[in-house]
Structures are given as C-alpha cells and as structure tokens.
Amino acid sequence: xxxxxxxxxxxxxxxxxxxxxxxxxxxxxxxxxxxxxxxxxxxxxxxxxxxxxxxxxxxxxxxxxxxxxxxxxxxxxxxxxxxxxxxxxxxxxxxxxxxxxxxxxxxxxxxx
Amino acid sequence: xxxxxxxxxxxxxxxxxxxxxxxxxxxxxxxxxxxxxxxxxxxxxxxxxxxxxxxxxxxxxxxxxxxxxxxxxxxxxxxxxxxxxxxxxxxxxxxxxxxxxxxxxxxxxxx
Numbered sequence: 001x002x003x004x005x006x007x008x009x010x011x012x013x014x015x016x017x018x019x020x021x022x023x024x025x026x027x028x029x030x031x032x033x034x035x036x037x038x039x040x041x042x043x044x045x046x047x048x049x050x051x052x053x054x055x056x057x058x059x060x061x062x063x064x065x066x067x068x069x070x071x072x073x074x075x076x077x078x079x080x081x082x083x084x085x086x087x088x089x090x091x092x093x094x095x096x097x098x099x100x101x102x103x104x105x106x107x108x109x110x111x112x
Numbered sequence: 113x114x115x116x117x118x119x120x121x122x123x124x125x126x127x128x129x130x131x132x133x134x135x136x137x138x139x140x141x142x143x144x145x146x147x148x149x150x151x152x153x154x155x156x157x158x159x160x161x162x163x164x165x166x167x168x169x170x171x172x173x174x175x176x177x178x179x180x181x182x183x184x185x186x187x188x189x190x191x192x193x194x195x196x197x198x199x200x201x202x203x204x205x206x207x208x209x210x211x212x213x214x215x216x217x218x219x220x221x222x223x
Contacts, residue, residue, distance in 0.1 A: 004154070042116075043155075043200070043213040059212075090154055099145060099204065099211055103154030 003027075006091050006104035013111050019078040021107050023091030032074035033092040033100045034058075034066065043090065048098070049074055081111045115139070116203055118214035125191050126222050133186045133217045135201035143204040144184045145211065146175050150197045158186075188219075196221045 007022035025032065033048040035058075045058030047066040055066050063085060067075040074093075078085055089107045092100030117136045125131050135144065143162045147155040159168045161177035161184060168175055172189045188195055198218050202211040 040215060042215040043202075045210070045212075092155075099143070099160075099202075100155075101157045103156070105154045106152070108152075 004091055004093055004102050004104040006089075006107050008107050009105065011107055011109045013078075013081050013109065015082060015111055017078075017081050017111075019081045019109070019111075021076040021078075021089055021091075021109070023074045023076070023104055024072050025074075025093040025102065026072065027093070027095070027102075028071060029093040029095050029102075030071075031094045031098060031100075032068065033094075034064075034074065034076045035090045035092065035100075036060070037088040037090055037106070046076065050098070081109075083111050085109065086111045115212060116201060116214035118199075118201060118217050120217060121215070122218040122220070124220045124222065127192060128190055131188050131191055131219070133199050133219070135184045135186070135203075135214055137182050137203055139182065141177075141181050141203045142206065144175075144177050144181075145202040145204075146184070146186055147200045147202065148197050149200060149216070155200065191219075191221045193221045193223050195219060 004025045013019050031050050034046040035043045037043050044060050046064050047058050049055045049068045052071050065077045091104040094101040119134045145160050146158040149155045159175045164179040164181045166177045174187045177184045198216045200216045202213045
C-alpha cells in the first residue's frame with residue numbers, strides 16, 4: 001500500500017514564525033499536492049508538483065511556498081505564519097494523473 | 113460561490129438503512145471522484161466516474177454519474193458504523209486533472 005506520511009498531526013505556532021510542513025511518500029509518485037481544508041470551504045489546492053524541483057500554483061498559493069528537492073518529499077512553507085492560516089493541511093500523491101489519490105492523515109496547524 | 117454542491121450536508125441513519133448522497137455541478141464535468149474521510153484524518157479514494165451514465169460499485173457503495181455529467185450520486189446499501197465519516201466529491205471541470213471539491217457530507221451511522 002502507498003503510504004503518505006505527514007510529519008506532524010498537530011502543530012501550534014506563533015504569528016510571524018516560519019513554518020515547515022513535511023510530507024513523504026514511499027511509492028515513487030511523480031505528483032504531489034498540498035491542500036488546506038476549512039469548514040464550509042472544503043479542500044482547496046495550495047500547490048502541486050509534477051516532478052522534482054517543479055511546482056505549480058494552485059487556487060490559494062498566497063502566503064505559501066513549496067520545495068521539492070527529492071521525489072519522495074514535498075514541503076509546504078509558511079514564510080510568516082498568520083492566524084488566517086490556521087487550518088487542516090493535507091498532502092497527497094499520485095503516480096501519473098493530476099488527480100490526488102493517496103492522502104496523508106493531515107496536519108492541524110494552529111497559529112496564535 | 114460553491115461550484116460543487118453536496119447534499120445533504122449531514123446525515124444520521126440507523127444501521128442497516130440505505131442512504132444516498134448527491135453531488136451537483138452547474139457545468140459539465142470531465143470526471144467525478146468520490147472520497148471518504150474519517151474524522152480528523154486524510155481522504156481515501158473510493159471511485160472515479162468519467163462517462164455519462166457510468167456506474168461503479170465497491171462493496172456496498174455504488175456511485176453513478178448522470179448522462180449530462182453534471183450530477184453524481186453515492187448510494188450506500190445496508191449502512192454500517194464503518195461507513196461513518198465525511199464523503200467528498202471532487203470534480204475535474206477542465207480536463208486538466210485539476211480537481212476542485214465539494215464541502216462534504218457528514219454521515220453518522222447509529223448502531
């Protein structure tokens with residue numbers, strides 16, 4: 001089975017901090033995704049990557065950046081965390097399609 | 113405005129009952145994807161529908177896509193507590209495999 005692992009289940013950070021969310025997949029998938037999930041808004045795509053060092057903006061990239069130095073790892077970076085970035089963050093991967101098929105368990109981030 | 117409407121928003125059923133969840137778009141879709149999310153966890157991919165009129169089943173869950181490719185229904189037969197969770201539909205409206213999602217239906221199954 002494909003495993004997508006997010007490094008933290010819960011994270012509490014202060015406003016202005018730089019925050020790193022890490023995601024690792026173990027199946028050599030080309031595509032990786034970062035979503036945030038908020039009540040009433042559903043899942044929204046922040047960034048996705050279709051190969052090492054390649055990235056594409058999703059629907060809500062403002063305030064975020066990403067890094068994909070190795071195929072198995074996709075990092076989401078909040079350069080200066082703000083309270084409106086408090087959310088559940090979900091990482092996903094897929095082999096070839098741009099459709100996310102395998103999700104991690106999520107990181108619930110609280111920015112105070 | 114929400115481009116994918118899911119109904120109902122929440123559903124409470126007795127174990128053993130059948131239920132249906134709907135996902136509707138105002139535009140023709142290239143593909144429709146169903147996921148299940150256990151509370152506080154990631155999503156599990158259930159099924160993909162791409163052709164008008166297509167129907168797929170997995171165990172006791174059946175999903176259909178209408179002929180116009182604007183509405184999909186997810187039907188659970190003889191529900192069990194293990195079916196509880198949030199069901200989300202995702203749709204590809206551009207053919208570029210870029211999904212957008214509905215807000216989900218929260219299903220509770222009472223033993």
